Amino acid sequence: MNTVRRFAVPGGWTAALLVGLVIPFLVSDYDLLDLTRVLTLAMAVAGLNLLLGHSGQISVGHGAVFGLGGYAALIAVATHGWPWVPAVLAAGALCLVxxxxxxxxALRMGGANLGLLTIAVAAVFPLVVIRLKSTTGGTFGVSLARSGLEPPPGTGLTPAQFGFLVSLLVLGLTLFLLRNLVTGASGRALAAVRTSPLLAAANGVSVTRVKLTAFAVSSAVAGVGGALYALALAIAVPDSYQIALSITLLAASVVGGSRTWAGALVGAAIVVYLPTAAENVVSGDSSGNWAQLVYAGGLVLCLIVAPTGLVGGFTRLLGRIAHILRTSSHSVPAALPGKEVR
Structure with a gap:
């Protein structure tokens, strides 16, 4: 029964997937590109959710891992002529390593060095990319003449439609695998390490192995998302992977809800659409600053009002409403035969 429950797909996710399969035929290719960015960024945020929400670790360098996956896939396709499927798989494997x-x-160094080391990685990554000019194109980056996610001949799909559908299916598979990872024996080990590493070790859990596995899987997921992101946009430049991206992804994980997989989608949507909303309200160069201010304000607000994120807070609110309705319905006295309740 537990095995069946682990591999069962919730009805809400099935409905969301079916709706997603229809979206490419209802909206323009321009809008599809933004939606594809949401899906691919959601993979990076989902990886952070595994790390932050389920293993109790923190990373401020997933923007660099996201960029590493993007550069690896784009170089494989643009320079070496690889098909996109092995390029994405290779990018995920590289980020896993x-x-x-x-x-x-970081674990060998001990303490809170994982967070400090990932900050250094995020800061150094754009500089390394620029220095490796012969491979990465330096400040101009790597680009393709058209989308790296070209549909097979005869499908009748545009590159934007195909890129969206591929990203949707890969995200769905990723969330399915992550959900199974945090259930069962592996889930109990992650929960024990998150709650108390000392107590987990006393109960026979290999804390180092669990933490290292979580970070490696999280990196692989972010790398696959970065690969699809770069291939869909057909370009990767160092400015896209500054340390601000890592901080933004971390904020998206917290604001969306680091313990929920739906929170990854919500957080990624905020990352993509918040700057556009800021530009509509405040024109000019200051719109980017306003977007960062809203990120910071939203993060602080969530920490105070909804510590479990927007999705977690919304779920708790629905639970409270349902509890109030059940309580009120049970408090109504039953009518006696032949008498009317006033």
Missing amino acids: FGLLIGGL
């Missing part, structure tokens, strides 16, 4: 190296080094 990178996560093992960084996570292993």
Whole structure:
């Protein structure tokens, strides 16, 4: 029964997937590109949710991992002529190895060094990309003449439609795998490490292995998202992967809800559409600053009002409303036979 429950897909997610499959045929290619950005960024945020919400670790460098996956896939396609599928898989594998190296080094150093080390990675990544000009294109980056997610001949799909559908299916598979990872024995180990590493170790849980696995899987997920992001946009430049991206992804995880997978989508949507909303309200160069101010304000507000994020807070609110309705319905006295309740 537990196995069936682990591999069952909730009805809400099934409905969301079915709606997503219809969206490419209802909106323009321009809007689809923004929606594809939401889906691919949601993978990076979902990886952070695994790390932050389920293993109790923090990373301020997932923007760099996201960029590493994007550069790896784009270089494989643009320079070496790889098809996009092996390019994305290779990018995910590279980020998995990178996560093992960084996570292993941080755990060996001990303490809160994972957060400090990932900050350094996020700060150094754009500089390294610029220095490796012969491979990465330096400040001009790597680009393709058209989308790296070209549809197969005969499908009748545009590159934007195909890119969206691929990103949707990959995100759905990613969330399904992550959901199964945080349930069962592995989920109990993650919960124990998040709650108390000392108590987890006393109960036979390998804290180092659990933490390292979570960071490596989180990095691989972010790398796959970054690969699809770069291929959909057909470009990767160092300015897109500054340390601000890492901070924004972390804020998106907290604001959306680091313990919920739906929170990854909500947080990614905020990342994509908040700057546009700020530009509509405040024109000019100051719109970006206003967007960052809203990020900061939203983060503080969530920490105070909804510590579990927007999705978690909304779920708790619905639970309270349902509880009040059940309580009020039970408090109504039953009518006696032949008598009217006034």
